[in-house]
Amino acid sequence: MRPQIVLFGDSITEQSFRSGGWGAALADTYSRKADVLVRGYGGYNTRWALFLLHHIFASEDKSPPLATTIFFGANDAALLGRNSERQHVPVEEYSDNLRKIVQHLQACSPTMKILLITPPPVDEEGRMKYARSIYGKNAVKLPERTNEGAGVYAKQCMELAKDMGISSIDLWSKMQETEGWQKTFLSDGLHLTPEGNAIVHEEVVRVFSETGLSADNMPYDFPHHSNIDGKNPEKAFQVQCS
Amino acid sequence: MRPQIVLFGDSITEQSFRSGGWGAALADTYSRKADVLVRGYGGYNTRWALFLLHHIFASEDKSPPLATTIFFGANDAALLGRNSERQHVPVEEYSDNLRKIVQHLQACSPTMKILLITPPPVDEEGRMKYARSIYGKNAVKLPERTNEGAGVYAKQCMELAKDMGISSIDLWSKMQETEGWQKTFLSDGLHLTPEGNAIVHEEVVRVFSETGLSADNMPYDFPHHSNIDGKNPEKAFQVQCS
Numbered sequence: 354m355r356p357q358i359v360l361f362g363d364s365i366t367e368q369s370f371r372s373g374g375w376g377a378a379l380a381d382t383y384s385r386k387a388d389v390l391v392r393g394y395g396g397y398n399t400r401w402a403l404f405l406l407h408h409i410f411a412s413e414d415k416s417p418p419l420a421t422t423i424f425f426g427a428n429d430a431a432l433l434g435r436n437s438e439r440q441h442v443p444v445e446e447y448s449d450n451l452r453k454i455v456q457h458l459q460a461c462s463p464t465m466k467i468l469l470i471t472p473p474p475v476d477e478e479g480r481m482k483y484a485r486s487i488y489g490k491n492a493v494k495l496p497e498r499t500n501e502g503a504g505v506y507a508k509q510c511m512e513l514a515k516d517m518g519i520s521s522i523d524l525w526s527k528m529q530e531t532e533g534w535q536k537t538f539l540s541d542g543l544h545l546t547p548e549g550n551a552i553v554h555e556e557v558v559r560v561f562s563e564t565g566l567s568a569d570n571m572p573y574d575f576p577h578h579s580n581i582d583g584k585n586p587e588k589a590f591q592v593q594c595s
Numbered sequence: 596m597r598p599q600i601v602l603f604g605d606s607i608t609e610q611s612f613r614s615g616g617w618g619a620a621l622a623d624t625y626s627r628k629a630d631v632l633v634r635g636y637g638g639y640n641t642r643w644a645l646f647l648l649h650h651i652f653a654s655e656d657k658s659p660p661l662a663t664t665i666f667f668g669a670n671d672a673a674l675l676g677r678n679s680e681r682q683h684v685p686v687e688e689y690s691d692n693l694r695k696i697v698q699h700l701q702a703c704s705p706t707m708k709i710l711l712i713t714p715p716p717v718d719e720e721g722r723m724k725y726a727r728s729i730y731g732k733n734a735v736k737l738p739e740r741t742n743e744g745a746g747v748y749a750k751q752c753m754e755l756a757k758d759m760g761i762s763s764i765d766l767w768s769k770m771q772e773t774e775g776w777q778k779t780f781l782s783d784g785l786h787l788t789p790e791g792n793a794i795v796h797e798e799v800v801r802v803f804s805e806t807g808l809s810a811d812n813m814p815y816d817f818p819h820h821s822n823i824d825g826k827n828p829e830k831a832f833q834v835q836c837s
Contacts, residue, residue: 370623372789377619380633381612388632391622396820404832405817439825547614575647578638583681590646 354416355574356387361402361409361454362424365473365545365553367393373547375554382558386571387419398428398442399450406454410461417462420566422557423454426472426506427498427543436484436497448509455517466564468557469514469521471507473549474528475500476535479542498543520564522556596658597816598629603644603651603696604666607715607787607795609635615789617796624800628813629661640670640684641692648696652703659704662808664799665696668714668748669740669785678726678739690751697759708806710799711756711763713749715791716770717742718777721784740785762806764798 360366360376369376370391380389392409394402402425410417429447431437442450451469458467477496484492507525514521528534528549535542538549545553561567576589602608602618611618612633622631634651636644644667652659671689673679684692693711700709719738726734749767756763770776770791777784780791787795803809818831 367626368623370619370626372615372620374619374623377612377616377622378614380619380622381610381616384609384612384633385636388630390630391626394627394817394820396823401820401823401828401832404828408817440820575636575650578636578643578682581638581643586643586646590643 356419357416358383358387358389359392359409359418359421360389360424361392361421362470363393363397363428364395365393365427366391366422366424367395368544369393369550373550375545375550375557378550378554379557382554383568383571385574386568390418396428396440397425398440399425399447399454400429400442403450403453406457410458412461414461417465420466420468420561421458422468422470423451424470425451426510427503430472430503430506431497432499432502435495436488436493438497444505444509447506448513451510451513452517455513455519466561466566467519468560469510469519470553470557471510471521471523471525472503473524473539473543473545474534475503476539476542479535479539481542483541483543496542520560522553522560524553524556527556528552598661599658600625600629600631601634601651601660601663602631602666603634603663604712605635605639605670606637607635607669608633608664608666609637610786611635611792615792617787617792617799620792620796621799624796625810625813627816628810632660638670638682639667640682641667641689641696642671642684645692645695648699652700654703656703660707662708662710662803663700664710664712665693666712667693668752669745672714672745672748673739674741674744677737678730678735680739686747686751689748690755693752693755694759697761708803708808709761710802711752711761712795712799713752713763713765713767714745715766715781715785715787716776717745718781718784721777721781723784725783725785738784762802764795764802766795766798769798770794
């Protein structure tokens, strides 16, 4: 049984296996060491994610994931009275929902590495442009998400992680450290460019490594081909496959 | 339990989750429908793959993969007396080994879709350039693989697929239909560029669709977010998650 790393989140997770995506890059980093499974649900907020939680992470699973990323908030932070208000979840409830998710994962496996990722920043200009491309003249004149609003959810996510003593990535702050983050990291003001995906990949690898889950220290599942004697291949496999 | 698609092969499979890779693209195609697991082993030939077979595909597995791609031959076709002769497997044995792999998978699950993929063509000039970059002046003056040689293995692979009545992709022929395939599809004369990966992805999706495994016809694991009523989310989940 190869260990599993599960990516649980919204569209930014669902799309993470597109070209240049952070999920695919993570699968490559843990190649022959762990399987990376996507459990990304476009458009979902934490309220809806709770309906899936016990289906995706079954308490009775005898081989729970080695690690799980929890990456929600971009939809919870959609504002009331604007285009995406259906997805809005108040920030207190967002925090409560994240706590429930973490507690459930901890109950599934006390040793699971759990990593909370904040929503990315929002480029409001990018969102308006996207809305006009979808709704034309009917687009609401105000963006459905604001960067300030997303920041409130990001802060809450970081506080929860600290409170519960689990790992976290403040993606909202991290991306804004780079000048021009709006277009460099975001394709439509919210979703990630390959450069934005690269940041998430780097950060996840960094945090996993810091918490003892470095791919470099994990064993290959089977012998590297250079260790196989062409004339006596059995030998290499007797050591690692008996 | 989400169905699984397993990619079993050599480095061309192992590297398929790099940026632009065919494995990652396949995972994206089957997003929320099937998990794509990589079982790629750089440098492996079919002789060595047999040592792994029963570990990766256990007969007693109650949830065997829905589909498996078998993509070997690039290393078996390495020539005797040249740099990579350690990896050489005679073509008759290559065919026998592939047959054993297919038979084992069929024993694991009589309904599993099995897809044989031939080795890609070889750009000998690209291989020589690669050898010089590794071995410098000590590089053997002849390429360690030839396109003609790879073609013999590809033909054998296609004949076996026909003989056993299973699906196949003649990648060796398919790629050579495009003028300039040597540099367009191959990065070092053997491994795939993003364009080469795209061909593999397209072909695998096409064959899977033809054999009743079209992602379009497979159900989403959970409701699409647009079907969730913001004021009464339970309803959507009662239908699909009860």
